[in-house]
Amino acid sequence: MTPPQNASIYEGELASFWFDEQGILCAVSKKVSRTLEKQEANYELVRKITGNQKVCLLADNTETYTQDSQTRTYSAQVIPQLFKAMAVISRTAIGHASAHLFEYFQGQPIPIKRFEDEKEAKAWLIQYLSADG
Numbered sequence: 001m002t003p004p005q006n007a008s009i010y011e012g013e014l015a016s017f018w019f020d021e022q023g024i025l026c027a028v029s030k031k032v033s034r035t036l037e038k039q040e041a042n043y044e045l046v047r048k049i050t051g052n053q054k055v056c057l058l059a060d061n062t063e064t065y066t067q068d069s070q071t072r073t074y075s076a077q078v079i080p081q082l083f084k085a086m087a088v089i090s091r092t093a094i095g096h097a098s099a100h101l102f103e104y105f106q107g108q109p110i111p112i113k114r115f116e117d118e119k120e121a122k123a124w125l126i127q128y129l130s131a132d133g
Contacts, residue, residue: 001028001060001089001118010049014042015059017049024125025055031063036071043078050082056125057086058118064090076109085111085128087121 003009003026007018014034015027025046032038067075079086111128115121 001026001058010045012042012045013038017046020058020122022122022126023055023129024122025050025057027057027059029059029061029064034064034067034071036068036074039067039071039075043075043082046082054082054084056128057083058089058121058125059086060089060118062089062091080109083110084131085125086113087125088112088114089116089118089121090114091116 003018004021007020010017013030014032015029017025017027020026113121113124115124
């Protein structure tokens, strides 16, 4: 995924973020280890970027690493506070596995769907843009 030309890009330790033309928050994961502390800082950055408003997230987790159970549990608690819906794109087995493991162990606290195509993912997310959080 690449940001629109005039997009503000926000760099976090775990991901780069920007808003697309429709108002979808886009995130591209970085290839770094994921700890509870890093995840907490990542979600704090999301709160800052969004003004603490729920948004739709399009996440490319191709470069992501799996999380330990404590970090997954924390994420499951925080994700419904931050996002209306999540579309996850990955082009690697580990990226697919991390999304699948999260869904398996934590359920789906919000609508979450995995995709291989960015356009399909955005088309799916659009239905949630105007949804109340």
